[in-house]
Structure formats: structure tokens, C-alpha cells
Amino acid sequence: xxxxxxxxxxxxxxxxxxxxxxxxxxxxxxxxxxxxxxxxxxxxxxxxxxxxxxxxxxxxxxxxxxxxxxxxxxxxxxxxxxxxxxxxxxxxxxxxxxxxxxxxxxxxxxxxxxxxxxxxxxxxxxxxxxxxxxxxxxxxxxxxxxxxxxxxxxxxxxxxxxxxxxxxxxxxxxxxxxxxxxxxxxxxxxxxxxxxxxxxxxxxxxx
Numbered sequence: 262x263x264x265x266x267x268x269x270x271x272x273x274x275x276x277x278x279x280x281x282x283x284x285x286x287x288x289x290x291x292x293x294x295x296x297x298x299x300x301x302x303x304x305x306x307x308x309x310x311x312x313x314x315x316x317x318x319x320x321x322x323x324x325x326x327x328x329x330x331x332x333x334x335x336x337x338x339x340x341x342x343x344x345x346x347x348x349x350x351x352x353x354x355x356x357x358x359x360x361x362x363x364x365x366x367x368x369x370x371x372x373x374x375x376x377x378x379x380x381x382x383x384x385x386x387x388x389x390x391x392x393x394x395x396x397x398x399x400x401x402x403x404x405x406x407x408x409x410x411x412x413x414x415x416x417x418x419x420x421x422x423x424x425x426x427x428x429x430x431x432x433x434x435x436x437x438x439x440x441x442x443x444x445x446x447x448x449x450x451x452x453x454x455x456x457x458x459x460x461x462x463x464x465x466x467x468x
Contacts, residue, residue, distance in 0.1 A: 264309075281373045282399065283377075285298065291435075292453055293451055296341075297407050301330060302334060312405065313394075323408055331406075348455045361382055376393065
């Protein structure tokens with residue numbers, strides 16, 4: 262029984278593409294920190310139970326599946342683009358750049374890329390799939406790897422670096438706590454200045 266999440270992979274396997282990489286990113290909407298992307302090549306025909314869009318899974322489930330993916334994958338690559346670069350080139354280009362980096366980090370060169378709603382600058386054949394993380398197992402696996410990688414940075418290194426901002430809790434998203442801390446303490450070097458402009462304008466109109 263083939264998983265319904267292998268429809269795209271199946272099509273390309275049948276066209277004799279061997280190494281199909283799913284690519285996705287996380288952190289696009291955050292005010293703080295890197296945008297993180299992952300590229301994952303899974304073995305042909307492998308069905309991973311429970312793998313789904315990372316946003317639909319609990320943190321515990323994502324952690325568990327992360328280990329399964331890392332164990333079973335043919336190759337995994339991760340890419341990071343930091344806040345100053347996001348400010349410089351804009352978040353859409355930064356997300357694409359992180360995806361491109363993730364693909365370049367794969368130890369096995371993919372012959373086909375399935376990408377969540379994006380196009381990246383590469384000569385490898387690619388297909389942009391809208392809601393790809395909910396319709397392709399490879400993209401869903403990449404979304405889980407990217408999310409767990411970024412969450413671990415938020416709860417570890419980044420939180421240690423800036424303990425007053427609550428990064429471990431809100432993961433850099435624009436929660437009330439996060440916005441209040443930025444207003445009280447000012448932005449850190451890891452905050453995305455281009456994302457804060459609107460926030461600061463909004464706050465000023467309140468007073």
C-alpha cells in the first residue's frame with residue numbers, strides 16, 4: 262500500500278529519477294533568528310508512518326520523527342540564512358537561498374527536487390508544489406528536519422545568548438511577550454530589522 266504522500270515521488274521514480282529530494286523552510290514569519298531550510302532524500306518506496314506537515318505535529322512527535330528521518334534518509338542537508346542577510350535581500354530570497362544551501366549540503370546529489378511552493382536557483386530539475394508539506398512525504402520530512410533544527414537553536418544557543426527575550430518559548434515569532442520585550446529592551450543583532458519597522462510604527466500609533 263503506497264502512502265498518499267508518495268504520489269509525486271512515485272511519478273518521478275517511475276520516470277527513473279532515483280534520488281528525489283524534498284525541500285522546505287521554516288522561520289519565514291519570525292522576527293528573530295535565521296530562516297532554516299532542509300533537503301531530504303528518502304529511499305525509494307519507503308513509507309514513513311506519521312510523517313506529515315510539521316505544523317500539524319506535536320513537538321514530541323516531531324522530535325521522534327526527526328530521529329527516524331535522520332536514521333532512514335539517504336541524505337539530509339540543512340541551510341541557514343541569518344537576520345542581516347534577510348534584511349539585505351528580503352525574506353523570500355533568503356528562504357530560497359537557505360533552500361539552495363540545504364540542497365548543496367546533501368552528500369548524495371539529487372536528480373529531482375520537490376519544493377514547497379518555491380523555485381530555487383539550480384540546474385537540478387525541480388517542481389514547486391503548493392502545500393507540498395501536506396502532499397509529499399519528502400517535503401514533509403524536510404519540514405520536520407527544518408523545524409526541529411530551528412526549534413533546538415531557539416531553545417538552546419539562541420535562548421542562552423539572549424535570555425531576556427523568551428526565544429525558547431515563542432521561537433522568534435511575533436507574540437505579545439516577544440513584542441513587549443523588543444519594546445522594553447530594544448532589538449538584538451539577531452532581530453530582523455526589516456520585520457520590526459511595522460512593529461515599531463504600530464506601537465507608536467498606540468500612544
